[in-house]
Amino acid sequence: MTANPSAAQTAVNAAAAASRAAEAASGTPAAVLHADPRFRELKHRFRWFVFPVTAIFLAWYLLYVLLCAYARDFMAHKVVGNVNVALVFGLGQFAATFLTAWVYSRYAARRLDPLSAELRAEAAK
Numbered sequence: 001m002t003a004n005p006s007a008a009q010t011a012v013n014a015a016a017a018a019s020r021a022a023e024a025a026s027g028t029p030a031a032v033l034h035a036d037p038r039f040r041e042l043k044h045r046f047r048w049f050v051f052p053v054t055a056i057f058l059a060w061y062l063l064y065v066l067l068c069a070y071a072r073d074f075m076a077h078k079v080v081g082n083v084n085v086a087l088v089f090g091l092g093q094f095a096a097t098f099l100t101a102w103v104y105s106r107y108a109a110r111r112l113d114p115l116s117a118e119l120r121a122e123a124a125k
Helices: 005-026 029-035 037-070 085-124
Strands: 078-080
Touching: 029 037, 029 085, 037 085, 078 085
Parallel strands: none
Antiparallel strands: none
16 A cells, blocks of 8 residues: 555655754754755755756757767758858857856846845854
């Protein structure tokens, strides 16, 4: 007989909450910080952005590598003059890197930095 997934998740959540409470009770600054709901929210916001963007970027890179390896005729197709599809995709990798860094810096400034500053200020007290 299999356990109800929601009941199992509830048990895991309760155990995690008990663990955080025990850490906070230890009194170390790190334990208190890790038990703070704002810190958990900060981690959630970070992961919400980073994991999907990383997956998309890696898929884009893998597509480039696979096309270079297995679709040579397509990648050799001339777009303009001596510029072929492979060169456009390769330069697109650089563009994607800089675009990702720019979007992350805007996201972090808006959604992560204010909460992080609040936590740092409280920890410095």
